[in-house]
Amino acid sequence: MATEHGHGHNHEHEHEAALARIEALSKEGVHRAGEHEGPFSLHVLGLGGTGAAIITELLKDPPEGFTALAVDIGDADLAPVRAAAGDLPAGAVQTVALPVPTLDELFTALNRYREFLKMEYPRYYWNPNYEPWLPSDLKLPAAGERFPRAIAKAIYGSEYYQNGEITKALDAFAEGVLASDRTPLVVVPFALGGGVGSGIVVEIARHLSTIKLGRRPWVVGIGVLPSSADPPEIADGSFFPVINELDCMIDAEKNNGVMAVWGDLYKNPFTGGFFVVPQDDVQAFTGDLAATHAYVDSGIAAFLSAEGGKDLYETLKALNWLAVPGDQWHPAIRGQQSDRWVNVLTTRTLDDAGSLGSLGLNKGFRTEYAEARVFAPAKEGTKAGEAVAKAVGDVATTMVEPVVLPVESDAGFVSVLVPRASKLDLALFVPSRDIYDTLEWDDKLLKHSWLLDLGVMLCEPSIRFDGMGGECIWGCACWVVVPHAAIRGEQATSPVATVPGS
DSSP, rough: HHHHHHHHHHHHHHHHHHHHHHHHHHTTOSOOOOOSSSOOOEEEEHHHHHHHHHHHTTTTSOOOOOOOOOOOOOOTHHHHHHHTTTTTTTTTTEEEEOOOOHHHHHHHHHTHHHHHHHHHTTTTTOOTOOOOOOOOTTTOTTSSSSOOOOHHHHHHHHHTTTOHHHHHHHHHHHHHHOSSSSSEEEEEEETOOOOHHHHHHHHHHIIIHHHIIIIEEEEEEEEEOTTSSOGOOOOOSSSHHHHHHHHHHHHHHHHHHHHHHHOOOGGGGGGTEEEOOOOOOOHHHHHHHHHHHHHHHHHHHHHHGGGGGHHHHHHHHHHHHHHSSSOOOOOOOOOOOOSOOOOEEEEEEGGGGTOOOHHHHHHHHTEOOEEEEEEEEEHHHHHHHHHHHHHHHOOEEEOOOOEEEEEEOSSEEEEEEEEEEEEBBBTTTHHHHHHHTTTTTTHHHTTOOTGGGGEEEEEEEOOTTTEEEEEEETTOOOEEEEHHHHHHHHOOOOSSOOTTTT
């Protein structure tokens, strides 16, 4: 009896402690910036067409201290960035169009990859079985066409490790961040359904955050979810490897399983957290894909630049508060992300504040806390605040009522944060896995990026270690200490056989 009573008492105490922590956010505003915090500067590394479009939006009214670097394969989506940069100081905004090499040039670089990685990381294991991860009969797309993730990774790595333009631009961008006389906030936006952005982010975020910035400033990822209105080639199963690579980077337990084999060079680069931005609920009321992209991109830009980055900073503080256990919490401690690292961020105009839809989440989603910010003159924001509070309550069940914070502003929009979802809470996860499962092995490989240079195809089962993930593409013992079932989002099968009749 005593044991049962003790367990119940502890459970009750833990619930009360958790509720007190959440109420400290909702009622006391412990995440609000104090007089000793800020001012802030915003620095954006935009990848692919989506990243470039968000930078272009930010350049319409850039906050003080703003710098940006837009990177893509080909120049078509980068020209608008340069046009929008206008009279900003030289070097504040850079663009790099990664060139498409010849096949011979690309394979010459890939054949040197062990040398590149050894110079970058002395603990790198020099695998005698190494071969380039791309097939030798590959046909490279032309600039402007869709690039499979594995090819985008190869093109970026070839340029970066051979001191191409991207290497110098990344150095200059990092120097600008570190030279800021404000508190820098670094943001890396890209499309989770894109080939270039999602293909190079797993490398460029590591190079920027861990190597160039020394993991000092907050680096935040923003991944825009695919839309059901996208062209058919977007719904090709790539999202499954993309979200799993991010999951194994950001979830501390899985990330430790990667670093156990490959070292701390592969530590989560997103030191400030990660947001996903849904599109389908916007598509539902625009009915036009171009209009949806414009709406989403401008909304992200508005949130990032609001009050010079102050609202982004306060949001990151809230996420940090949620991620640190109560007995360890201190303002200087950064939270360790769990498998619930997915933080849904969306924005709406004041008139659309009640039109949130599902935000890309499965029905019945539960979390501790949700927050909306209404950027409007005081009298105009009341109706939008009431509408968004009800809409958030329809999306997620929370421990406390959704919080609505009024922000005196003429900007006229609403931001919504629904934090701490897992990849399994995303409505796209299972359908993408189902598509991925229909693919041939060669096609699956091209949809991966992270760890391919180490010989690891993350979403396939290990060859040598039963139940683990990470197939070795060279047939040797490359792997990760992450259960394959956890990668798949499935329950692990017990290794103990059931005794008939038991």
